[in-house]
Structures are given as C-alpha cells and as structure tokens.
Amino acid sequence: MTTDITAEDIWEFLEDVKDPEVPVLTVVDLGVVREVNHIENDHWQIIITPTYSGCPAMQVIEEDIKKRLEEEGLQIDVKLVLHPAWTTDWISEKGRVKLEEYGIAPPQDEADKSVLFGEKTIVPCPKCKSKNTKLVSQFGSTACKAHYQCLDCQEPFDYFKCLK
Amino acid sequence: MTKEKALFEYLIRRADDSLILGHRLSEWCGHGPILEEDIALTNLALDLIGQATEWFQYAAEVEGEDRDEDDLAFMRIEREYKNVLLVEQTNGDFGKTIVRQFLFDHFQNLLFEKLLESEDEQIAAIAAKSIKEVRYHLKHSSEWVIRLGDGTEESHKRVQESLTDLSRFTEELFFQDEVDQILNKEGIICDTADFKDQYYKNIQAVIDEATLQLPEKQWQLDGGRKGVHSEHLGFLLTELQYMQRTYPNMKW
Numbered sequence: 344m345t346t347d348i349t350a351e352d353i354w355e356f357l358e359d360v361k362d363p364e365v366p367v368l369t370v371v372d373l374g375v376v377r378e379v380n381h382i383e384n385d386h387w388q389i390i391i392t393p394t395y396s397g398c399p400a401m402q403v404i405e406e407d408i409k410k411r412l413e414e415e416g417l418q419i420d421v422k423l424v425l426h427p428a429w430t431t432d433w434i435s436e437k438g439r440v441k442l443e444e445y446g447i448a449p450p451q452d453e454a455d456k457s458v459l460f461g462e463k464t465i466v467p468c469p470k471c472k473s474k475n476t477k478l479v480s481q482f483g484s485t486a487c488k489a490h491y492q493c494l495d496c497q498e499p500f501d502y503f504k505c506l507k
Numbered sequence: 508m509t510k511e512k513a514l515f516e517y518l519i520r521r522a523d524d525s526l527i528l529g530h531r532l533s534e535w536c537g538h539g540p541i542l543e544e545d546i547a548l549t550n551l552a553l554d555l556i557g558q559a560t561e562w563f564q565y566a567a568e569v570e571g572e573d574r575d576e577d578d579l580a581f582m583r584i585e586r587e588y589k590n591v592l593l594v595e596q597t598n599g600d601f602g603k604t605i606v607r608q609f610l611f612d613h614f615q616n617l618l619f620e621k622l623l624e625s626e627d628e629q630i631a632a633i634a635a636k637s638i639k640e641v642r643y644h645l646k647h648s649s650e651w652v653i654r655l656g657d658g659t660e661e662s663h664k665r666v667q668e669s670l671t672d673l674s675r676f677t678e679e680l681f682f683q684d685e686v687d688q689i690l691n692k693e694g695i696i697c698d699t700a701d702f703k704d705q706y707y708k709n710i711q712a713v714i715d716e717a718t719l720q721l722p723e724k725q726w727q728l729d730g731g732r733k734g735v736h737s738e739h740l741g742f743l744l745t746e747l748q749y750m751q752r753t754y755p756n757m758k759w
C-alpha cells in the first residue's frame with residue numbers, strides 16, 4: 344500500500360501522542376521528537392531524544408509513537424539519539440501555556456547552572472500568579488520537576504525545572 | 508592493549524560508578540528522613556541509573572559481542588565491576604550518604620566538563636546529557652553538607668565523622684592507568700590531573716562554609732578500577748543481581 348502521507352501529516356498524528364507523565368503535553372510540545380524522515384513508501388523514521396537520562400517515560404513514548412503511526416498503516420522505526428541534548432527551550436509556546444493551565448509552572452529562564460549557588464529563580468504560582476513562592480525541593484514527583492509552594496495562596500505546585 | 512579494549516574498559520568504569528551509586532541511593536526509597544529527601548535521593552538514583560544505561564549501551568556496542576546493557580549491569584562477577592570504592596560504601600546515616608554524594612558529584616561535574624570536548628562523539632554526547640543533571644545533584648549535596656555541617660552539634664559531629672571516613676577514597680577518583688593513557692593520546696579523554704586541584708579547591712570551599720575539616724593527611728585506598736573491592740560490594744551485588752540470577756533474561 345502506498346499512500347500520499349507527508350511529513351506534515353506525521354507531525355499532525357504525533358500531536359495525538361501524550362507525554363505519559365505530563366498528559367497535557369504532546370510529545371511534539373515537549374520537544375522530544377527531533378526529526379521525521381521518510382525512508383521509502385510507507386516506511387518512516389522518527390528521531391526522538393530523552394528529557395532526562397533515566398526518564399522512565401521514554402520507552403512508553405517510543406511505543407506510543409509507533410502505535411499511533413501504525414494505525415495509519417505506516418511502518419515506523421523510532422531512533423533514540425542523545426545529541427544534541429534535550430533542553431527545556433524546546434518545549435513549545437503552546438506547551439508552556441498548557442502546562443500553566445494544568446497547574447505546573449513552566450520553566451523560567453534561570454541563572455547559569457555552572458555557578459554553584461547562584462541567584463534564586465522566581466517561579467510564579469500557576470494558580471494565583473503571585474511571585475511570592477518558595478522552593479520546597481529541587482526534586483519533585485518526576486525527574487523533570489521541582490517542588491514549590493505559593494506563600495500567598497498556599498498552593499503546593501510542581502515546577503517544570505529549567506534544563507539547559 | 509588495543510584502543511577498543513581500552514575504550515570498553517573506560518566506559519565500564521564510567522557505567523559502574525553510576526550504577527553502583529545509583530543502586531546505593533535506591534536503597535533509601537521509603538527510608539528518607541523526610542518525604543522531600545526520599546524523593547530527591549530516588550531522583551538522583553534514577554538519573555545515575557539512566558547515565559549507567561547510556562554508558563553500558565555504548566560499551567556493548569564497542570565490545571561488539573552478544574551482550575546488551577542489562578547483561579553488563581546484571582551478569583558480571585564482582586571482580587569485573589570497575590567502580591571506585593567511594594560509591595560502594597554503605598549509606599550509613601543521611602549525612603554519610605550526602606557526604607559520599609558530595610565527594611562524587613564534584614568529581615563527576617569536572618570530569619564531564621572535560622569530556623564535553625572528547626574526540627569521541629558518543630562520549631561527548633553522554634557527558635553533555637549527564638552534566639545538566641549532575642549540576643542539580645551537586646547543588647543539592649553541597650547545600651546539605653553546609654546545612655548539616657553548620658547545623659546542630661550533633662549534625663556537625665556526625666557529618667564530620669563521615670567526611671573524615673570517606674576522605675580516604677578521594678584520591679582514587681583520579682586513578683589512571685594504561686587504559687587512560689591510550690585514550691588520552693587519542694584525544695578521547697583528558698588527564699585527570701588537569702582538574703584535580705580544581706576538585707580539591709571546589710570541595711574545600713563548601714567544607715569551609717560548612718565549618719568542617721578535611722583531614723590534612725589521610726590514608727588513601729584504591730583497587731576499585733582493578734576490580735578489587737571492599738566487602739560491601741558483594742552484598743550490594745547480591746541484591747542488585749538477584750532477579751536476573753534467579754530468573755535469567757526475565758523482563759518486566
């Protein structure tokens with residue numbers, strides 16, 4: 344079977360594949376899909392990159408991508424590459440808005456990580472938008488999140504921490 | 508020794524440091540002193556085991572035999588593990604775990620910074636990926652060293668004891684042999700002597716702020732890179748390998 348599916352269609356289909364740990368984001372929003380390459384006929388290659396080295400979601404993401412595209416009758420190879428390393432800059436604008444609506448503060452621009460004790464990052468509360476928040480722990484419910492609390496509305500929230 | 512053999516050995520050393528320390532940290536799961544730290548330590552474990560997977564995958568590729576990352580992680584005997592002695596030391600109290608982490612994080616940070624410039628693309632890529640995580644680890648362990656050292660009389664005393672104890676293992680971090688010489692000549696790795704002074708400077712700054720003392724002269728132990736370990740590793744491997752030894756090739 345030969346179809347006239349284009350790379351744009353593939354990107355479109357990938358918008359249906361959610362990040363299993365942050366299900367408001369698609370794998371495209373998250374920036375883990377790096378390339379969509381046509382091999383021949385209905386055979387395509389999808390290149391993805393992990394967020395964190397030990398991210399347990401990557402295997403699920405790989406399987407979900409395959410499953411979604413195979414529904415379109417395509418033959419899919421998913422390839423995982425480490426280089427260039429994923430950064431939170433690759434999260435789409437649409438993704439950032441969705442994160443905030445979901446109650447997760449999107450990554451903020453942070454001071455240089457190579458400085459051991461740099462300035463503290465201000466992370467606005469996703470509920471009441473107050474900037475009066477405090478870091479509870481650098482390590483949150485998943486590898487990609489830190490744990491914050493709003494000192495005005497008291498809401499505890501996740502912060503999608505900056506990785507550059 | 509051929510370049511391929513040296514490269515395999517080097518990758519195994521990197522992988523084993525991360526695997527063994529990651530496993531040690533995973534022992535804290537459900538035992539952390541507070542919930543946030545329980546989560547933090549297991550997050551660190553996850554990062555380290557993720558790094559180990561990347562090093563093992565590359566090692567398996569370089570070796571070109573019928574072994575994958577799981578075989579390398581689970582199916583070797585004790586003498587074939589090449590991690591430094593520091594990472595296999597027992598968790599002790601929370602303070603000891605933090606000091607062990609602190610001494611290791613500062614090393615890994617400087618090492619990976621150098622490996623970013625490796626002529627070997629895959630090594631550079633793994634270093635680039637990992638260093639972003641290591642910077643978070645480093646901040647976490649350094650802040651805790653200060654908090655505990657400059658904390659109560661009890662926390663100061665305990666963390667000082669751990670620092671004195673674990674400072675026996677810092678020189679081994681810079682251990683080099685034929686493996687390193689071969690790869691260094693090819694521009695694949697750097698000489699660890701290039702960042703040793705920086706390492707001691709970096710840890711000293713934190714130790715000072717924590718009002719702790721690094722022993723001036725300390726008996727130094729090594730052997731890990733040659734597969735000669737402390738008694739602790741055997742017990743750790745018994746647990747780490749249990750499932751694969753009992754049900755070979757099981758998956759879940």
Ligand SMILES: [Zn+2]
Binds near residue numbers: 468471473493494
């Ligand atoms: Zn709020």
